[in-house]
Amino acid sequence: MDQENDSEIRRDYRTGFFSIIVPGRSKRPHELEEDKANENLAECPFEPQNILENLKIMHVGEPWKIMVIKNKFPELNGNTPLMERGGFFSSISGYGYNEIVIESPDHGAKFENMSIEQLNGWLDVLIEREQQLYLRKYIKYVQIFRNYGVDAGASIGHPHTQIMAWPIVIGNIKRRLRIAVDYKSKNNSCLYEDAVKKETARNLYSNSTFDAVAPFASRITAESLIIPKRHINSMIEMTQEEKTGLSDMLKRIVSVNKLLFGAQSYNILFYELKDQPDFHMHVEVLPRLSTLAGVELGQNVFVNTVVPEQYAAEFKSKLSGA
Numbered sequence: 001m002d003q004e005n006d007s008e009i010r011r012d013y014r015t016g017f018f019s020i021i022v023p024g025r026s027k028r029p030h031e032l033e034e035d036k037a038n039e040n041l042a043e044c045p046f047e048p049q050n051i052l053e054n055l056k057i058m059h060v061g062e063p064w065k066i067m068v069i070k071n072k073f074p075e076l077n078g079n080t081p082l083m084e085r086g087g088f089f090s091s092i093s094g095y096g097y098n099e100i101v102i103e104s105p106d107h108g109a110k111f112e113n114m115s116i117e118q119l120n121g122w123l124d125v126l127i128e129r130e131q132q133l134y135l136r137k138y139i140k141y142v143q144i145f146r147n148y149g150v151d152a153g154a155s156i157g158h159p160h161t162q163i164m165a166w167p168i169v170i171g172n173i174k175r176r177l178r179i180a181v182d183y184k185s186k187n188n189s190c191l192y193e194d195a196v197k198k199e200t201a202r203n204l205y206s207n208s209t210f211d212a213v214a215p216f217a218s219r220i221t222a223e224s225l226i227i228p229k230r231h232i233n234s235m236i237e238m239t240q241e242e243k244t245g246l247s248d249m250l251k252r253i254v255s256v257n258k259l260l261f262g263a264q265s266y267n268i269l270f271y272e273l274k275d276q277p278d279f280h281m282h283v284e285v286l287p288r289l290s291t292l293a294g295v296e297l298g299q300n301v302f303v304n305t306v307v308p309e310q311y312a313a314e315f316k317s318k319l320s321g322a
């Protein structure tokens with residue numbers, strides 16, 4: 001353990017929001033652009049021959065089809081002692097875990113071209129790691145996200161998903177939980193189930209287990225919100241049919257967005273919690289067609305120049321071709 005290099009989750013006295021201060025991140029790999037995705041394979045750390053043995057956690061298949069490794073550049077570290085500091089400069093030490101799920105040994109594999117079986121296998125691995133990480137001491141929240149492309153913050157072009165296990169429930173997930181719990185207590189119904197019923201003008205696509213909508217106050221262009229029809233708190237509770245439903249949803253949304261906007265960076269964000277009965281899990285796909293600027297950073301208010309209803313109409317027009 002190296003105290004000097006440990007990260008720290010610091011609370012901002014101006015806003016109550018948190019930042020993770022991570023020393024030494026300038027050593028991260030350089031970004032690869034989409035059109036260079038098949039270059040520099042010798043340097044790609046996720047190529048089968050390049051994966052360091054001491055980072056490997058688990059894999060599926062021989063030779064592997066999906067590989068889980070420790071993140072070599074973690075924001076949180078399981079060797080950091082858990083410590084909380086109160087007062088004006090309040091913080092919590094950067095205890096936790098960062099894992100990477102490498103989705104294919106093939107550097108050029110595209111999410112939208114993966115089969116439903118492959119995507120279900122990917123979800124199975126995410127769920128298995130999520131369950132394992134929740135068993136670790138002091139872990140309160142396991143976050144899953146997929147960054148694709150330079151504008152979405154992906155520093156490596158090889159297809160992968162990230163898992164981050166936090167010692168504290170803060171930020172967006174905490175806010176969403178509170179709003180869902182308040183809604184339930186006032187309305188005696190579930191916010192996300194009501195959203196699906198009310199968002200019919202902005203429905204994107206529905207299958208037997210999931211609905212997707214372009215939310216009323218979409219923060220960015222072509223934002224989509226994916227909601228399971230059944231009230232579940234996390235992916236851990238999903239049935240096989242629901243896994244297939246979520247795979248189908250994600251594959252379609254990423255495919256249609258590519259038809260609409262061409263190759264683009266995007267984030268897939270999973271919002272799930274364990275043991276929070278009022279929370280209804282959901283997933284977002286956020287194409288990164290514009291950058292955050294003064295209004296967003298200054299006010300934390302997003303400017304979206306495409307009406308969500310228009311995106312929904314365009315999405316539906318391309319759906320049959322995806």
Ligand SMILES: [Zn+2]
Nearest residue numbers: 044047107158
């Ligand atoms: Zn690679």
Ligand SMILES: [Zn+2]
Nearest residue numbers: 190193231280
């Ligand atoms: Zn619900």
